Amino acid sequence: MDMTQPSRLVSLARTSWFGRIAAGLVCVLLLITLEVSAPMVSAQVSGVPALSDEENQEWQATARRAELTLEAGRASDRALERLRAQLVEWREVFTDAQGGHSQRIDNLQSQLAVLGPAPDDGSESAEITARRQDLTERLAELRAPVLAAETAASRAAGLIAEVDTVLRNRQADALVSIGPSPLNPVDWAEGLAELKDAVFVPLQEVRANLDNELRLFQFRQNLLVIIPFSLFGALLLMRGRSWTGGLVSRLRERLRLASGARVTASAEILTFVVSLGKVLVPWTGLLLLVQALLLTGMFGLRGEALIAQVPLWGAILLGAVWLCDKLFSDPPAPAVFEVDPGRRPALRRVGGGLATAVVLAQVGATFEALSGLDEVAGVLLAFPLMVISSLALMRLARLMRALTAPALAALTEGEAAPLRLRAANLLVRGAMVIAVLAPLLVAIGYRNAAEALIYPAVDTVGLLAILFAIHHLATLVYALFTTRDDPSEALVPALVGVALAVLALPILALIWGMRFTDLTELWSQFMAGITLGDTRFSPRDFIAFAILFAVGYVVTRLVQGALKTSVLPKTRLDQGGQTAVVSGVGYLGITLAALVAITGAGLDLSSIAIVAGALSVGIGFGLQTIVSNFVSGIILLIERPISEGDWIEVGGQMGYVRDISVRATRIETFDRTDVIIPNADLVSGTVTNYTRGNTVGRVIVSVGVAYGTDTHRVEGILREIAEDHPMVLANPAPAVLFQGFGADSLDFEIRAILRDVNWALSVRSEINHAIAKRFAEEGIEIPFAQRDVWLRNPEVLQPQAPGTPATAEAEAGQADTSEDITPKDKEV
The missing domain is CATH 3.30.70.100 (Alpha-Beta Plaits)
Known part of the structure; x- marks a missing residue:
């Protein structure tokens, strides 16, 4: 057998999208389980014991075998996967052993730190010297297995990395490997003959079982079970969807008259759940039919293996049809995508056709694996199935492009398209390229590359449809607890969408060919965290810190609420004093919550104290104003020169104090406008308080x-x-x-x-x-302003006869002035 044959890649590329999604969900659940159980292991007080001689020898043998296997380079992918799993188990053992005796080591180190270094002049007493030597020896004895575990863990990690490199190289080589072309007429006779023989083998098995008396006797014994299973299964399969559809229609008709956003949301959730019967009821009938066929015992090994896969293929078809019905429902049922009602039937048909193409490809891949077809027969079988999948994908892409084209055309010049529209346009173009490229690649002979493109693309479409349906259900659930008119535009559904996208990332990675072991390795590296100085910060530490801090924060807010509503109103403190007490308790509680969270999460910040000190100096210069305002806010809460509700004047602003926060104080002016005044101005400036102490x-x-x-x-x-x-x-x-x-x-x-x-x-x-x-x-008069006007030369106001000296002088002055006036000035 050729160890470089890309058998694993072929089987991976042909795995159904349902199976890949299930594998991705199992991956996510496994990672969460490991994350939850890891703190329990690390929280053990007693250290992990050192390996015994037998276990050490077993590890050395495993490591040596792995090195020889990698040097030879002839092991199959399956053998390498088994070897890698063993190395991962050993690495976990060594990783756990690295934390052994950690408390005792810390205790010895603290004792040595108390003793300090030995003096150079030899003036130390013999008892202290002996004590230091004893502690040093015990510390070295405890550190020895830890160092050995670190060395072994490093060796195991290196071997795991080598195995991953080999598997990735083989996977890459398989993608570019060329095989026979399905368009080569020379291979048609041989390939078709092998396909014919492969089809006749299950039929011959059925014929042989019909002639076998023992099989016939077993068939008669099971006949009382086979008949009801067959009849009831066929009834559920044929009528299950129509029964459930009628139930949903009657339920929606009864709830149609209800009003209110919450009532409508509850009705839609109910119909959403009931509509799942369109999948479950006929699928139950399919299971009964499959069980009836298997009970006959007439189909042989290959036939039974094919029949055993029928429930999975039926689930894909029924689930795809149900998804298309939910995504593109006809009125009055609400659709996830509000598209032109005239295009919805075409979209549902294309979605069903795409699922049918996937199922046919799975049937062909299963038949090829069971029959052991060679490359020629396999590519002749896979080529038409791949063409069908490409045509269905191209049809879907063209329909989606027709839906997005009007929105893109409506954009004005220079206007950026929304993110959703750009993402949809990009996906449509990618689907078109893949739908054209995949058949061309398989026609040339690159079957592995074609399968690595077309089927993951189809699986991605199915995954996106599932995510949209889940997000729609989450939006309906959120609508039950909100009063918004349009819950889909709220923050919570958006956050749910982000969470679904993040959870879908590992599933997408598996769909597009990433190995499960690669995914778990990335997760292990992520959970290992980063190292700053001698301290390692892992996501587990940050999660523990966030949980402890959140608990402390909630407790602080509860205490503040109890003080504000139950305790302080019964005291003699005024409103300002009560506010100061509540704020002080809040600051103290948050500080204690942060300290408890840091301690509880096991974060040792001593090793980065120097770096933090250096950063604090630089940050202090940049944030000195904020720090000054913060300190001033604390002073205001302690001294209480002003309180909420006081009438003050500061910096030319006058109004009532409405809120005293850490950084600034908010006052409301008599114009009903808010003015934010930094606390430093209130402490260092002049403040006039008109109502301090009393309102007189x-x-x-x-x-x-x-x-x-x-x-x-x-x-x-x-x-x-x-x-x-x-x-x-x-x-x-x-x-x-x-x-x-x-x-x-x-x-x-x-x-x-x-x-x-x-x-x-x-x-x-x-x-x-x-x-x-x-x-x-x-009769008392309130006077208004009065002014007496005195003229210095009142004679100029008296009329004079022409020719007098004053008149002549005035006429001369007027004549001189008129010489400088232009005709334009006269007009003006």
């Missing part, structure tokens, strides 16, 4: 009266007005001051202390109204 404040009302008014009478009236206002305090009593003699009036001021200065503007307005009313009643 003074208001000043100015008024002027005409000259000649009795000032004592005005003073008494103003005092009565101030004392009569309910917001003015009686003690201290309001004062009325005769300020002086103004340019137009005698100026007076009312100075009154208010019980709530927040009403100063309203009080001033009401006092002004009262002054105007009382002055009108008392």
Whole structure:
């Protein structure tokens, strides 16, 4: 047997997309299981014991055998995979052993650090020297198996890398290997003859079993089971889809009259789940038919092997038809893709045809593997099946291009297309290229390369359809818990889409030829993390840190809520003090949560302390303003010169304090606008707090009266007005001051202390109204501005006779001026 024959690549390329998706899901679940179980292993307190002599010899033999196998280069792919699995098991053993006695080693190292280095002058006591030597020997004894495990793990990792390199090289060689062409007429007679013989072999087995009395006796014994299985299976297979479709239609008709987004979403989820019966019910019938055929015992080994694959092929067909129905449903049923209703039947037919082509290719690949066909017969069988798949893929790509073309044509010049539209256009072009290239490659003789293109492309289409259906279901579920009119545009469905895309990456990697072992190796390297200094940071550590910090954060918020709503309102603290306590508890809780998360995750930051210190200096210069504001925010919370609800004035801005955060304080002005003031300005600048401690404040009302008014009478009236206002305090009593003699009036001021200065503007307005009313009643005049104009030479305003000296001089001046005026100026 030729060990370089690409048998594994061929079998991989012919694996059904359903099987590859299942393998990808198993891969994801396995990786998650390994991730969950890994901390349990690493969390063991006792160290991993060293290998015994027998185990060490077994490892040395395995490693030596692997080296000889790689040097020979004649092992098959299957043998190399088995050898690699053994090496991976040994590497895991050595990796676990590297953490053995870690606590005891840390303890010995800490004891040696306490003793310090031995003095050069030999002044150390003999007891300390003996103790240091004993600790050093014990440390070396404990480190020996760890170092041996590190060496063995490195050797195993190197051998694994060599095996992977060999397998990848063989896979690459298989892609470019050339074989017989299906268009060569010379090979047709030989290939068709072998195909004919391969078809007649299962038929001969059936004929032989019919002539076998033992087989006939077994058939009669199972007849009471075969008949009901056949009848019931055929009934479910033929009528299952129509029964389920009728049930879905009646259910949608009953729920059609319901209103509300949540009711509609629940109805769609219900019909979505019930519509799965279109797959499950006929597939159950198919299983019964297959079991009935196997119970007959008449089909021989090859026939039974083919029949055993029928449920898988039926699941592909039924699932594909169901997906097409969900993606391109006819009204009134909602479709995942809102396309022209006239094109939906064509899209469903093309999707079903693509699934049929995949199933036919799987049937051909299974038949070829069971019959052991040679390359000529195999390529004659595979070529027409590949052409059918290419035609179906091309038809789907052309339909999708017809759907995206109007949207692309509607874009204006210079306008960028949306990401979804660009991705769809790129996928359509890629599908067209593959649909044309694959048949050409297999016609030339590059069958492996063609199969590595066409079938993964078809599998990718099926995977995308499944992802879109799952995302649609997730959007419907989200619609049950939201009040948005369009849940599909919300953030949560978008995040679900991103998560589905990430989870689909390993499945896509398997579809496009990546080996499962390569995927697990990449995952192992990812989980190993990165190394900074002497500290390794792995994703497991970050996950543990995130979980612990999230728990601490939630606990902090719960404590803050309890303090704010239950504890602090029962104390004598004012609102500002309560806010300061709640904020301080929040900062303290988050700090403790971060410390607990770092400690609990096992992150040792001591080895990067120097690097962090150097970075902190540079960051400090760049973020000194932010740090200053942060420290100022802490000072504001401790000293509490201002509190939420205070009326303050700072930097020319006046308003009420609405929020004091770590970096800045938000005040609301009287214009109902928010002003963000950095905390550093509040600490270092001048701040006027009108309501600090209490709301008592003074208001000043100015008024002027005409000259000649009795000032004592005005003073008494103003005092009565101030004392009569309910917001003015009686003690201290309001004062009325005769300020002086103004340019137009005698100026007076009312100075009154208010019980709530927040009403100063309203009080001033009401006092002004009262002054105007009382002055009108008392006949006191409030003067307006007056000015006396004195003329220095009033005689120029008197009319004079012509010829007088003044008139002559004025006419001369006018004549001189007119000489400089142009005709254009005269027009103006």
